[in-house]
Amino acid sequence: MSSYNLLNISEIISYVFLLLINQTELEYFAQSIESFRGQISNMLELYFEKRPRRNSEAYAVAYSKYYRDMIEGGALIVPGTPFGQEFDVKVKFVPLLHLTDKGKPILAEKTEFSYLSFFLYTDFYRGLIAGNIPRRCHNCGCYFLLNKGYDTCYCNNIAPGEEEKTCRKVGAHKKEAHKEGKTPACLEYDKVYNCLKTRRARGKMSVDEWNAAVALALEYKDKAERGEISDAELKAIYDKM
Ligand SMILES: [Zn+2]
Numbered sequence: 001m002s003s004y005n006l007l008n009i010s011e012i013i014s015y016v017f018l019l020l021i022n023q024t025e026l027e028y029f030a031q032s033i034e035s036f037r038g039q040i041s042n043m044l045e046l047y048f049e050k051r052p053r054r055n056s057e058a059y060a061v062a063y064s065k066y067y068r069d070m071i072e073g074g075a076l077i078v079p080g081t082p083f084g085q086e087f088d089v090k091v092k093f094v095p096l097l098h099l100t101d102k103g104k105p106i107l108a109e110k111t112e113f114s115y116l117s118f119f120l121y122t123d124f125y126r127g128l129i130a131g132n133i134p135r136r137c138h139n140c141g142c143y144f145l146l147n148k149g150y151d152t153c154y155c156n157n158i159a160p161g162e163e164e165k166t167c168r169k170v171g172a173h174k175k176e177a178h179k180e181g182k183t184p185a186c187l188e189y190d191k192v193y194n195c196l197k198t199r200r201a202r203g204k205m206s207v208d209e210w211n212a213a214v215a216l217a218l219e220y221k222d223k224a225e226r227g228e229i230s231d232a233e234l235k236a237i238y239d240k241m
Pocket residue numbers: 137138139140141142154155156157159167
């Protein structure tokens with residue numbers, strides 16, 4: 001396991017459960033994962049998200065600021081222990097057989113961690129050094145791995161409420177609209193307005209029906225812009241109109 005990837009955490013967890021032997025360790029396991037998640041998501045949100053660039057140099061600047069603030073603020077991530085990002089690991093150099101090239105021996109570096117959290121922190125920081133970082137998608141809110149040399153704030157999963165469009169596609173559309181000064185609600189309104197207009201032009205709606213439908217669509221758009229309903233709820237309402 002080398003490159004940092006939050007999405008594969010369930011595989012790691014099931015593996016580590018096999019290694020756990022008593023209740024105390026189980027309790028430590030849950031706590032340590034929770035504190036890892038809390039610490040990393042705060043760090044990413046407050047120190048990394050607003051950096052203008054996404055590369056190892058920018059991550060080093062963000063991390064040094066985070067590190068300084070933690071030391072100066074006397075942060076205690078582990079109760080009773082001053083802040084520091086140190087993790088015990090044991091490194092071994094072992095001969096192994098090549099995974100694909102049968103019979104061919106290779107020299108491998110094997111790293112052993114006594115706790116899953118030590119592995120997660122180590123992999124996270126190694127990822128930062130290599131220029132890879134987990135980022136929270138600006139559309140669906142899930143974490144994805146932002147690889148070196150790439151800068152996007154949207155993941156490549158299917159967007160919530162969509163059947164085919166990924167967050168990246170939805171995001172690009174929103175960005176374009178934002179440049180024109182349009183909100184996501186405004187975009188949805190434009191779509192439903194065009195649908196209603198076509199229906200009216202084909203004579204499938206009376207003038208009164210058309211006026212009432214447009215007024216209702218506008219009312220819901222305003223609600224979404226005031227935050228009373230989400231963009232996804234607005235889309236579901238419009239889909240039924
Ligand atoms: Zn997403």
